[in-house]
Amino acid sequence: MKTISAKMQVDHPVTEGVLDEAIESGELRRRSGLNATTVIFLDPCLAVGFEDGSGVLLPVKNYPEFDGFETEDFAGLKIGFAGAALCHEGKDLQVSIAGLISASKPLMDMAASVIASRNGRQSSAAKAEAARANGKKGGRPRKVDTAL
Known part of the structure; x- marks a missing residue:
């Protein structure tokens, strides 16, 4: 049989610092849920x-x-x-x-729409850099129609 040691000691005294950390962690969890x-x-x-x-x-x-x-x-x-x-x-x-x-399907459809809208507004660092570079050149380059 394999013995596994506990990684976290539960018998450590609770100090002010540990208590403050636990309260902050709980507050973050409460706000995000x-x-x-x-x-x-x-x-x-x-x-x-x-x-x-x-x-x-x-x-x-x-x-x-x-x-x-x-x-x-x-x-x-x-x-x-x-x-x-x-x-x-x-x-x-x-x-x-x-x-x-x-x-609820209608609520989930609405949530999906809200999330898609929010995600569409996000800009990565690469997108922001490309937009700045295109701006320096006078904007997005025009597409060249090669079918002429």
């Missing part, structure tokens, strides 16, 4: 609100996770897992908000 802050049932949809004030309406009929839920059961939904999931203690339900959103 999906952070819902509110959930409200607006029949026939769930309204999920996020930190920046934006929100999304999710029709519950599209999600089998909510089959058997009564109107009063929706009042028991809470935000959990640091804003990443909807939880209901009585129904033993934990469902990912990202999963709910990704199950």
Whole structure:
């Protein structure tokens, strides 16, 4: 049998520096993730609100996770897992908000469109250098029609 040594010692004392680093790491993770802050049932949809004030309406009929839920059961939904999931203690339900959103084709199509638009605006260092070089020459060179 092969013995594997642990790489990280868990019995090290927690110093102020380690604690500050952990808090900063957690804050970065929180800011970069999906952070819902509110959930409200607006029949026939769930309204999920996020930190920046934006929100999304999710029709519950599209999600089998909510089959058997009564109107009063929706009042028991809470935000959990640091804003990443909807939880209901009585129904033993934990469902990912990202999963709910990704199950909606129109929302995913919109997300793909937004990402494509954002990525199209990005410029690499090579593209920026080529644009500067072309600018010095008076702009993009004209295409020469060789079919004459």
